[in-house]
Amino acid sequence: AQSVTQPDIHITVSEGASLELRCNYSYGATPYLFWYVQSPGQGLQLLLKYFSGDTLVQGIKGFEAEFKRSQSSFNLRKPSVHWSDAAEYFCAVGAIAGNMLTFGGGTRLMVKP
Amino acid sequence: NAGVTQTPKFQVLKTGQSMTLQCAQDMNHEYMSWYRQDPGMGLRLIHYSVGAGITDQGEVPNGYNVSRSTTEDFPLRLLSAAPSQTSVYFCASSRTATSSRYEQYFGPGTRLTVT
Numbered sequence: 001a002q003s004v005t006q007p008d009i010h011i012t013v014s015e016g017a018s019l020e021l022r023c024n025y026s027y028g029a030t031p032y033l034f035w036y037v038q039s040p041g042q043g044l045q046l047l048l049k050y051f052s053g054d055t056l057v058q059g060i061k062g063f064e065a066e067f068k069r070s071q072s073s074f075n076l077r078k079p080s081v082h083w084s085d086a087a088e089y090f091c092a093v094g095a096i097a098g099n100m101l102t103f104g105g106g107t108r109l110m111v112k113p
Numbered sequence: 114n115a116g117v118t119q120t121p122k123f124q125v126l127k128t129g130q131s132m133t134l135q136c137a138q139d140m141n142h143e144y145m146s147w148y149r150q151d152p153g154m155g156l157r158l159i160h161y162s163v164g165a166g167i168t169d170q171g172e173v174p175n176g177y178n179v180s181r182s183t184t185e186d187f188p189l190r191l192l193s194a195a196p197s198q199t200s201v202y203f204c205a206s207s208r209t210a211t212s213s214r215y216e217q218y219f220g221p222g223t224r225l226t227v228t
Binding site: 009032041051090096099101105 | 117146153154157171203205210211212219222
């Protein structure tokens with residue numbers, strides 16, 4: 001069965017600092033991978049996705065993520081964090097057949113001024 | 114397009130009561146699903162539907178019932194509410210049921226408290 005682990009429950013960074021959120025997955029084949037963001041009181045919004053090809057994918061709001069097959073990881077990065085990035089971030093793996101997503105537990109990002 | 118809409122936004126129930134959470138989408142999406150979100154556990158799939166008249170169980174289906182009589186609507190029924198069902202519920206839809214390549218669009222959520 002597929003699974004996703006986000007090892008960091010909470011992360012605090014200063015505004016302007018760089019950010020990396022970790023995601024490790026377990027899946028029998030090359031998976032479809034996603035990062036979603038949830039602002040307080042809101043639904044989830046897709047930041048970026050990986051299906052195949054270039055292992056570095058660009059998303060919205062200046063985020064990027066790198067797929068590393070050897071490490072079963074799909075870490076999310078941003079070079080300079082803004083206060084508006086404070087939110088909860090979810091990594092998810094998608095089935096290749098069918099449309100089921102399996103989510104990690106989430107990482108709550110706080111941004112210090 | 115309104116996207117995915119959910120009602121109500123908040124609900125408080127007493128143990129044993131029943132209720133229906135509503136979900137509708139206006140994008141003619143084939144795939145619809147219900148998740149519950151609990152702290153530290155991410156989102157877990159309750160039920161999903163691959164088209165009108167076709168539903169199936171997800172990871173945590175017990176205590177919930179669904180049906181899909183139209184493409185647009187996918188209500189979630191709590192038959193006899195329990196405190197363990199206190200959670201935030203999200204409905205999502207996607208263009209196709211055959212692959213997760215296509216973005217899933219999420220509703221704003223329903224916060225349910227069972228006392």
